Amino acid sequence: xxxxxxxxxxxxxxxxxxxxxxxxxxxxxxxxxxxxxxxxxxxxxxxxxxxxxxxxxxxxxxxxxxxxxxxxxxxxxxxxxxxxxxxxxxxxxxxxxxxxxxxxxxxxxxxxxxxxxxxxxxxxxxxxxxxxxxxxxxxxxxx
Numbered sequence: 001x002x003x004x005x006x007x008x009x010x011x012x013x014x015x016x017x018x019x020x021x022x023x024x025x026x027x028x029x030x031x032x033x034x035x036x037x038x039x040x041x042x043x044x045x046x047x048x049x050x051x052x053x054x055x056x057x058x059x060x061x062x063x064x065x066x067x068x069x070x071x072x073x074x075x076x077x078x079x080x081x082x083x084x085x086x087x088x089x090x091x092x093x094x095x096x097x098x099x100x101x102x103x104x105x106x107x108x109x110x111x112x113x114x115x116x117x118x119x120x121x122x123x124x125x126x127x128x129x130x131x132x133x134x135x136x137x138x139x140x141x142x143x
Contacts, residue, residue, distance in 0.1 A: 006048060006069065006070040006071045006072055006075070008044070008047060008048065008051070010069065010070075011048055011051055011052060011069065011071070012035070012038075012051055014055075014069055015031065015034055015051050015052055015055055016031045018055050018059040018061050019031045019034070019054070019055075019058070019059065022058070024119075025119075025120060025127075026119045026120050026121065028119070030054075030058075033054070033113060033114075034050060034051045034052070034053060034054060035051065036113050037050040037051075037053060037106060037109045037110050037113055038050040038051040040109040040112075040113075041105065041106065041109065045072075045074060045075055045078070045102050046078075046102055046105055046106055048071065048072075048075045049075050049078040049079055049082065049102050049103060049106050050106045050109065050110075052066065052071070052075070052079045053079060053082040053083075053106055053107075053110060054082075054083075055079065056079055056080065056083040057082075057083040057084055063076050063079070063080060066079060074102060075102065077100065077102075078100055078102035078103040078106065079103075081096055081097045081099070081100035081102075081103035082097055082103045082106060082107060082110070090133065090137070091136075091137065091140065094107065094137040094140055094141065095140065097141075098140065098141050098143075104141060107137075107141055108138065108141050108142070111134050111137055111138045111141070112138070114130075114134050115131055115134050115135065115138070117131060
């Protein structure tokens with residue numbers, strides 16, 4: 001796969017623009033989440049997919065926008081596998097991500113970052129319920 005057209009710095013800048021104005025549950029700029037996930041990856045493919053992992057699901061951008069950015073098709077397919085479809089059962093989505101070799105380690109790191117409740121100023125019952133679901137998904141991915 002030719003990655004010359006898809007520079008990590010450009011993808012980070014694109015993702016920062018895509019998530020501009022979004023915040024996480026702690027009120028922090030959302031871009032910090034995909035960056036934390038990316039920093040846990042060890043290959044170029046997984047780094048690219050990690051930084052882009054929420055772009056299709058949480059912004060107006062599409063796979064065609066990633067193609068225009070020069071992203072390789074294997075990375076785009078990983079991002080699609082990491083994007084929950086409307087009305088898709090959560091665990092069906094997790095199994096779909098698990099089946100993709102690039103998406104699987106990204107989803108594991110995504111869940112691990114999401115399970116870190118120390119970032120939240122106050123942990124609510126809703127946070128605990130979400131954590132239980134994330135743990136179940138994490139176990140499924142580890143199988």
